[in-house]
Amino acid sequence: xxxxxxxxxxxxxxxxxxxxxxxxxxxxxxxxxxxxxxxxxxxxxxxxxxxxxxxxxxxxxxxxxxxxxxxxxxxxxxxxxxxxxxxxxxxxxxxxxxxxxxxxxxxxxxxxxxxxxxxxxxxxxxxxxxxxxxxxxxxxxxxxxxxxxxxxxxxxxxxxxxxxxxxxxxxxxxxxxxxxxxxxxxxxxxxxxxxxxxxxxxxxxxxxxxxxxxxxxxxxxxxxxxxxxxxxxxxxxxxxxxxxxxxxxxxxxxxxxxxxxxxxxxxxxxxxxxxxxxxxxxxxxxxxxxxxxxxxxxxxxxxxxxxxxxxxxxxxxxxxxxxxxxxxxxxxxxxxxxxxxxxxxxxxxxxxxxxxxxxxxxxxxxxxxxxxxxxxxxxxxxxxxxxxxxxxxxxxxxxxxxxxxxxxxxxxxxxxxxxxxxxxxxxxxxxxxxxxxxxxxxxxxxxxxxxxxxxxxxxxxxxxxxxxxxxxxxxxxxxxxxxxxxxxxxx
RNA sequence: CGGGCUGUGGCGCAGUUUGGUUAGCGCGCUGCGUUCGGGACGCAGAGGUCCCCGGUUCAAAUCCGGGCAGCCCGACCA
Numbered sequence: 349x350x351x352x353x354x355x356x357x358x359x360x361x362x363x364x365x366x367x368x369x370x371x372x373x374x375x376x377x378x379x380x381x382x383x384x385x386x387x388x389x390x391x392x393x394x395x396x397x398x399x400x401x402x403x404x405x406x407x408x409x410x411x412x413x414x415x416x417x418x419x420x421x422x423x424x425x426x427x428x429x430x431x432x433x434x435x436x437x438x439x440x441x442x443x444x445x446x447x448x449x450x451x452x453x454x455x456x457x458x459x460x461x462x463x464x465x466x467x468x469x470x471x472x473x474x475x476x477x478x479x480x481x482x483x484x485x486x487x488x489x490x491x492x493x494x495x496x497x498x499x500x501x502x503x504x505x506x507x508x509x510x511x512x513x514x515x516x517x518x519x520x521x522x523x524x525x526x527x528x529x530x531x532x533x534x535x536x537x538x539x540x541x542x543x544x545x546x547x548x549x550x551x552x553x554x555x556x557x558x559x560x561x562x563x564x565x566x567x568x569x570x571x572x573x574x575x576x577x578x579x580x581x582x583x584x585x586x587x588x589x590x591x592x593x594x595x596x597x598x599x600x601x602x603x604x605x606x607x608x609x610x611x612x613x614x615x616x617x618x619x620x621x622x623x624x625x626x627x628x629x630x631x632x633x634x635x636x637x638x639x640x641x642x643x644x645x646x647x648x649x650x651x652x653x654x655x656x657x658x659x660x661x662x663x664x665x666x667x668x669x670x671x672x673x674x675x676x677x678x679x680x681x682x683x684x685x686x687x688x689x690x691x692x693x694x695x696x697x698x699x700x701x702x703x704x705x706x707x708x709x710x711x712x713x714x715x716x717x718x719x720x721x722x723x724x725x726x727x728x729x730x731x732x733x734x735x736x737x738x739x740x741x742x743x744x745x746x747x748x749x750x751x752x753x754x755x756x757x758x759x760x761x762x763x764x765x766x767x768x769x770x771x772x773x774x775x776x777x778x779x780x781x782x783x784x785x786x787x788x789x790x791x792x793x794x795x796x797x798x799x800x801x802x803x804x805x806x807x808x809x810x811x812x813x814x815x816x817x818x819x820x821x822x823x824x825x826x827x828x829x830x831x832x833x834x835x836x837x838x839x
Numbered sequence: 840c841g842g843g844c845u846g847u848g849g850c851g852c853a854g855u856u857u858g859g860u861u862a863g864c865g866c867g868c869u870g871c872g873u874u875c876g877g878g879a880c881g882c883a884g885a886g887g888u889c890c891c892c893g894g895u896u897c898a899a900a901u902c903c904g905g906g907c908a909g910c911c912c913g914a915c916c917a
Contacts, residue, residue, distance in 0.1 A: 698878095
């Protein structure tokens with residue numbers, strides 16, 4: 349496939365100053381330089397730009413529309429889990445950040461603090477939220493009085509700001525968009541069950557069914573746990589370079605915040621008790637995951653559920669019959685319910701346009717040209733496999749629908765096969781280092797322990813999660829000693 | 840914050856060592872024409888505080904001093 353490019357642009361490629369071997373479309377190949385490939389895809393698919401302030405990001409329409417669809421999928425699941433959306437302020441009194449010791453310690457170096465407003469120095473500086481545990485719990489303390497007020501299940505979609513040392517578009521930015529859920533429960537078991545419900549029914553389901561990214565679920569070691577949590581549950585996925593990305597986390601907070609903020613309720617017997625809490629979040633980082641999990645040397649590959657455009661109908665060249673047939677197909681597909689775009693920009697070369705649509709990851713392309721029409725056909729091109737097939741004009745809508753239904757499951761299966769190919773079960777630290785550097789090593793936690801974990805850190809590796817050998821989550825009271833650690837490099 | 844590298848039209852770069860006319864090249868962009876089935880071609884154009892400040896000099900993208908920013912690798916993290 350890639351040689352088609354060499355024949356189409358004789359000489360010019362070689363004459364380039366940087367003279368690197370380029371894949372079709374001029375992208376750096378993933379195997380040659382994965383980080384560079386990532387940056388080029390983000391830029392050339394018009395997903396995002398760096399903002400003018402270090403670490404900030406402009407999310408462009410193509411990236412933002414993907415986010416909106418992902419957001420809708422997650423939001424729908426959060427609501428199904430019983431939580432309601434609300435909004436809390438961006439600014440937090442600095443004093444709030446000092447109320448929960450471990451949490452404060454975790455976030456202190458990352459805080460942006462506003463010291464001036466209204467043209468003068470503020471008497472009390474305000475913190476720009478790095479996460480909203482503190483403000484939200486301040487209000488929970490007011491709102492929770494009785495066991496009848498529980499569980500209290502709140503979510504918000506917002507931006508948060510953290511000082512980041514090494515920003516990267518989508519993956520780690522100073523300001524990012526996310527949802528953060530915060531809940532209060534009458535007892536530990538209810539809090540735990542809810543944290544797990546969010547992990548599996550919201551995050552895992554959205555990642556796998558909508559984004560088509562298979563994830564491993566488990567909990568974090570003490571070292572990797574969220575500051576202030578007693579247990580952090582996580583979804584971890586493998587990217588196209590074998591590295592891990594944390595896709596979403598759900599924390600059991602125990603009674604840490606309840607005690608710090610005085611969130612108490614009277615139980616049925618009139619006894620005053622502290623609530624048990626959870627918090628959970630997923631961010632625009634997921635867009636980065638989508639790019640890195642599914643992208644290929646031709647650009648993005650989007651599952652239809654998230655694609656701003658599912659089908660593009662391309663007029664191969666300027667021609668009245670072509671335009672008429674393409675317009676008709678577009679209308680027909682739109683009636684069938686697809687998000688569709690007609691590309692009749694015949695003043696731009698056909699090759700250029702197809703390369704652009706591939707770069708943007710549009711799942712299905714329907715090409716209409718004089719040759720197709722002479723046969724009574726259109727050409728259906730499937731992005732993720734880069735395969736073409738002639739389809740009779742009358743059968744296009746059906747064929748497109750069939751193809752669209754295939755894309756998500758096939759992308760997911762491909763990502764899963766890749767992960768499995770790069771995963772090995774091993775028995776020692778040394779083997780975990782060898783395997784984890786290029787993929788995931790599954791190693792008994794008792795073969796590592798906290799010392800082993802420290803040794804991994806020296807090799808730029810970490811324990812992504814702990815889970816049972818069969819991939820299931822640890823049960824209540826189940827000891828880590830019996831679990832498997834998934835070891836890998838991470839973003 | 841440590842180590843390495845880099846700042847030159849929108850993007851990628853050359854030029855800096857050895858100071859010297861209007862600072863070049865590829866891509867992209869605009870117009871016209873020919874094209875169009877995998878980033879077409881020709882002609883004509885537009886577009887630059889050479890990161891910033893200061894210094895040396897007849898003369899600075901180039902030398903000196905000081906800043907700032909970005910990238911890669913770590914530590915931190917969704």
